[in-house]
Amino acid sequence: MAYDKTDYKTHKRDRYFRMDKRHFLGTAALAASALPALAASPTVGSAPGPALLTITGAIGKTNRGPFDPVIDQMMHKQKLGFDKAFSFDSAALANLSAVEIRPTLEYDRKVHILKGPLLTDVLAAAGVKPGAPTKLLLRAVDGYAVGMPLAEAASKRFIVATHIDAKPMALGGLGPLWAVYDADRIPELAAKPVAERFGACPWALYHIDVVA
Numbered sequence: 001m002a003y004d005k006t007d008y009k010t011h012k013r014d015r016y017f018r019m020d021k022r023h024f025l026g027t028a029a030l031a032a033s034a035l036p037a038l039a040a041s042p043t044v045g046s047a048p049g050p051a052l053l054t055i056t057g058a059i060g061k062t063n064r065g066p067f068d069p070v071i072d073q074m075m076h077k078q079k080l081g082f083d084k085a086f087s088f089d090s091a092a093l094a095n096l097s098a099v100e101i102r103p104t105l106e107y108d109r110k111v112h113i114l115k116g117p118l119l120t121d122v123l124a125a126a127g128v129k130p131g132a133p134t135k136l137l138l139r140a141v142d143g144y145a146v147g148m149p150l151a152e153a154a155s156k157r158f159i160v161a162t163h164i165d166a167k168p169m170a171l172g173g174l175g176p177l178w179a180v181y182d183a184d185r186i187p188e189l190a191a192k193p194v195a196e197r198f199g200a201c202p203w204a205l206y207h208i209d210v211v212a
Contacts, residue, residue: 049089052176053122053160056082057210058134060127063087075207078143082209086126090176093162096121101159101182106195113165114180119158123150128210130154137209138179140202146179148200150210156181160205171204178203 051064054075062084069076096117104111120130128134128150136153139145161178162168169175183189183197190197 049091051087052090052093053088053206053208054085055087055123055126055128055208055210056080056085058128058132058212059084059086059210060129061086061125074141078139080139080207080209088122088125090162092125093117093122093160093177096125098162099157099159101157101161101180101185103180103182103184103197104194106198109194111184113163114159114161114178115163115166116159116161116177119160119179120150120154122160123208123210126210132212135211137211138202138205139207139209141204141206144202146200146202156186158201169203174203177205179205 054064064085064087066083066085067075067081072080075081093116098115098117100113100115102111102113123136124130131154132150134150135147136150137145137147158179158181161174161180162176164174164178169178178201180198180201180203181189183194
């Protein structure tokens with residue numbers, strides 16, 4: 001995938017419209033997440049459960065086959081394509097060390113406990129070397145995409161949150177995965193109004209492209 005700087009701009013969203021739209025897309029996303037073809041790899045075995053997160057691009061490991069325009073329908077509609085990928089099911093993500101963060105969320109202005117592995121650990125499991133001079137494109141099920149250097153994801157300690165307040169996040173809400181950081185602990189973000197802190201944090205995350 002060519003790196004287009006315009007893809008990496010953070011766009012302001014109408015949050016309530018997105019919540020309604022994502023709720024509508026939840027059923028389609030569930031069906032799509034259950035379908036990707038998982039091909040055996042000589043390097044890593046395929047994920048046994050439905051894929052929740054697929055990483056493509058400049059990765060060092062693969063556990064599924066190339067893009068399939070018939071089966072990978074949501075990716076097809078979002079004009080994605082790849083010849084190799086690494087996919088994670090819920091068990092694979094749960095096997096990674098989890099951390100907790102406690103940001104104040106914009107939806108109710110309250111502190112919530114978010115839990116999941118560091119994004120850099122997820123990427124490392126797919127063979128992305130820490131500190132590599134690469135860029136990331138994080139994509140949600142509704143097509144909302146945010147780009148950033150890998151170094152930024154590391155410095156802000158993004159996590160791939162799987163739980164909120166000790167409960168798994170569901171499709172139709174913020175989940176099942178949310179790329180998010182503890183904005184309260186990042187000075188330049190904590191200085192902003194809470195509604196402006198999470199534009200770089202796509203919820204309902206399902207795809208990450210690693211661009212060399």
